[in-house]
Amino acid sequence: MGLFKNYINQTRKPEGFLGKMMIKGMNSGHAKMADWGMSYLKVTNPKEILDIGCGGGRNAAELLKRYPDSKVTAIDYSPLSVEQATAYNKEAISAGRCIVQQGDVSSLPLDDGIYDLATAFETIYFWQGLEKCFSEVFRVLKPSGCFMIVNESDGLDENSKKYEKMIDGMKLYTAEDIEKALKSADFSAVNTDHHESKPWITVLARK
Numbered sequence: 001m002g003l004f005k006n007y008i009n010q011t012r013k014p015e016g017f018l019g020k021m022m023i024k025g026m027n028s029g030h031a032k033m034a035d036w037g038m039s040y041l042k043v044t045n046p047k048e049i050l051d052i053g054c055g056g057g058r059n060a061a062e063l064l065k066r067y068p069d070s071k072v073t074a075i076d077y078s079p080l081s082v083e084q085a086t087a088y089n090k091e092a093i094s095a096g097r098c099i100v101q102q103g104d105v106s107s108l109p110l111d112d113g114i115y116d117l118a119t120a121f122e123t124i125y126f127w128q129g130l131e132k133c134f135s136e137v138f139r140v141l142k143p144s145g146c147f148m149i150v151n152e153s154d155g156l157d158e159n160s161k162k163y164e165k166m167i168d169g170m171k172l173y174t175a176e177d178i179e180k181a182l183k184s185a186d187f188s189a190v191n192t193d194h195h196e197s198k199p200w201i202t203v204l205a206r207k
């Protein structure tokens with residue numbers, strides 16, 4: 001595998017030196033998109049938040065900032081992401097406001113009905129069995145809990161199609177694909193917003 005392909009494949013499950021570089025790049029490179037997505041959140045004062053596929057942990061930190069009364073659990077199946085997100089959120093962890101743990105969204109190591117809000121930034125492309133994974137998110141949310149997905153790709157832009165070919169196990173989804181899978185997992189009030197000039201989408205759904 002060429003170096004660039006090897007590097008770009010670190011988005012799926014970061015590991016090693018290149019994975020560390022990718023995580024740092026994602027923390028800064030995804031910030032604008034993540035903040036744009038968060039601007040659509042209508043949830044008031046969520047106490048328990050779950051950030052799935054947390055990568056380097058920047059978005060977990062941002063959620064803690066936006067919701068000062070909340071606690072955030074950040075989860076990722078990559079041990080390196082867990083290590084990096086732990087370092088990024090060191091102070092919040094010491095203050096008892098953040099937990100970073102390893103886990104796969106297809107079988108979350110979490111109890112039923114805990115979270116007011118679950119978020120997934122730039123990660124669902126890699127989830128194997130989207131409906132099953134969405135059902136897991138549904139299970140861990142409280143009744144009326146909210147799930148927000150933010151993707152840099154609306155599944156139609158040519159640039160992302162190029163990456164889909166290069167990254168093993170990556171699958172692009174249109175807003176319609178995502179909405180359909182959410183409804184199959186029993187979510188309701190499913191709604192998508194599209195960025196005015198970029199292919200970014202944010203999908204909100206309620207348990």
Ligand SMILES: C[S@@+](CC[C@H](N)C(=O)[O-])C[C@H]1O[C@@H](n2cnc3c(N)ncnc32)[C@H](O)[C@@H]1O
Nearest residue numbers: 013026053054055076077078104105121123126
């Ligand atoms: C492109 S990165 C995005 C990281 C972060 N959310 C951000 O916006 O910067 C995708 C992350 O999702 C994680 N991931 C992919 N599939 C996962 C799964 N099935 N369960 C948990 N984490 C997963 C990867 O390990 C990686 O850290």
